Amino acid sequence: MLRLYDFLESGNGYKVRLLLTQLGIPFERIELDITRGESRTPDFLARNPNGRIPTLELEDGSTLAESNAIQWYLAEGSELLPAERMERAQVLQWMFFEQYSHEPYIAVVRFWAHNGQLEGREAEVEERRRRGYEALFVMEQHLGTRDFFVGGRYSIADIALYAYTHVCDEGGFDLAGCPSVRSWLERVASQPGHIPITQA
Amino acid sequence: MLRLYDFLESGNGYKVRLLLTQLGIPFERIELDITRGESRTPDFLARNPNGRIPTLELEDGSTLAESNAIQWYLAEGSELLPAERMERAQVLQWMFFEQYSHEPYIAVVRFWAHNGQLEGREAEVEERRRRGYEALFVMEQHLGTRDFFVGGRYSIADIALYAYTHVCDEGGFDLAGCPSVRSWLERVASQPGHIPITQA
Known part of the structure; x- marks a missing residue:
């Protein structure tokens, strides 16, 4: 059986949990508390030398x-990854956008908020909020004329961007100015087999 | 003909320039000086709403x-992207590693050094250098027993990581402690059709 090294609060872990569930693939989940260094043990570093979940x-x-x-x-090979060459590249484009222009701002501020680490780094939080909103407005513009990110249907690009966008309020982001993003969040949450981020 | 919006100093642009050259695909290169806002004009934002090169x-x-x-x-479909499923995923693993754990530290410090922006942000530079070295040591460990990142042969994973690693000294990084990375840099530079980052 597949084994997923995971951390329940992590949107990055949630992407994989959600996808495995929607694909109907059974898996064993190993919870590692990354706030206590459990992804930096010799045992885990042998599995992922970069010391990160999900693995x-x-x-x-x-x-x-x-x-x-x-x-x-x-x-x-599933319906969640397009077969056409340009659409596949667009899925990757949005997944790289997520990791470079979205996650470092929206996910990191949420992580600090969860762990009482906002105080003492106010300037950095403000800068990351500014950049997070830039990412949200790129998404808002794209979704203004589309139901999903690529090819008019739900794909792993949507899962990648949903993971931290749908909990961005936990990092102090407000989607009031992003009505298209809010409608898209509802469409993603209504897909068959959807599970919440809190579900192991 | 393909058109590449590019910036000569950019390692991200260099990845695509180098790959197009090695694949023998002709292209027209449009230079945008990102330090003067040329990737944030309405004309360019219509092409990439995220305002970044390469596009x-x-x-x-x-x-x-x-x-x-x-x-x-x-x-x-080329020899620079493996056909086997796990190797393809490993290529993506290293490309996401590059954008999340390597580029934000090694490329950004180099960009600041090039543009006289190191002064006044000493603490941030120190933190980014620390994280950049973490990425370099993950690479060193992996390359200690391998000639290339995935599948024993040169691929786009190597191009992705070569782009900023081979000029990391411009951001003050020293590869003295990374002999396997240095050997790998030489192997990449000796591939057929290789061009330097300075070549348009």
């Missing part, structure tokens, strides 16, 4: 890291 | 952003 362990013991690479691996 | 424009006028998504699009 997927296959039946043969080989491992794969990076949430969006794991998504790609799992979704290949 | 690839296809013959039909459609555009693709994010250096590693562009690489995937171009390399599909």
Whole structure:
């Protein structure tokens, strides 16, 4: 059986949990409390030298890291990853956008808020909020004329961007100015087999 | 003909320039000076709402952003992108590693050094150097027993990580403690069709 090294609060872990559930693939979930260094033990570093969750362990013991690479691996051949060449590249475009222009701002501020680390870094929080809103407005513009990010249908690009956008309020982001993003969040949450981020 | 919106100093742009050259695909290069806001004009934002280079424009006028998504699009079907499922996911793993754990530290400090922006942000530079070295040591460990990042042969994962690693000294990084990374840099630079980052 596939084994997922995970942390329940993590949107990156949630992407893989949600996808596995929607694809109907059984898996064993190993919870690691990253706030207590459990992803930096020698045992785990042997599985992922970069010391991060999620990490997927296959039946043969080989491992794969990076949430969006794991998504790609799992979704290949399914309806959640388009077959057409340009659409596939667009899925990757939005997943790289998520990791470079979205997650470092929206997810990191939420992580600090969860762990009482907002105080004493006010300037940095303000800068990350500014950049987070830039990412949200790029999404708002794109979704103004589309139901989903790529090819007019639900894909792993939507899962990648949903993971931290739908809990961005926990980091103090307000989607009042992003009506298209809010409608899209509802569409994603209504997909068959959807589970909340709090579900192990 | 393909059109590449590019900035000569950019390692992200260099990835695509180098790949196009090695694949023998002709292209027109449009230089945008990102330090003067040339990637934030209304004209360019219509091509990439995220306002970043590289952006690839296809013959039909459609555009693709994010250096590693562009690489995937171009390399599909070539020897620079493996055909096997797990190896393909590993290529993506290293490309996401590059954008999340490497580029924000190694490329950004180099950008600040190039543009006289190191002064006044000493604490942030120190933190980014620390994290950049973490990424370099993950690479060093992986390359200690391998010639290339994935599948024992040169791929777009190597191009992604070469782009900023081979100029990391420009941001004050020293590869003295990374002999395997230095050998790998030489192997990448000796591939057929290799061009330097300074070549348009």
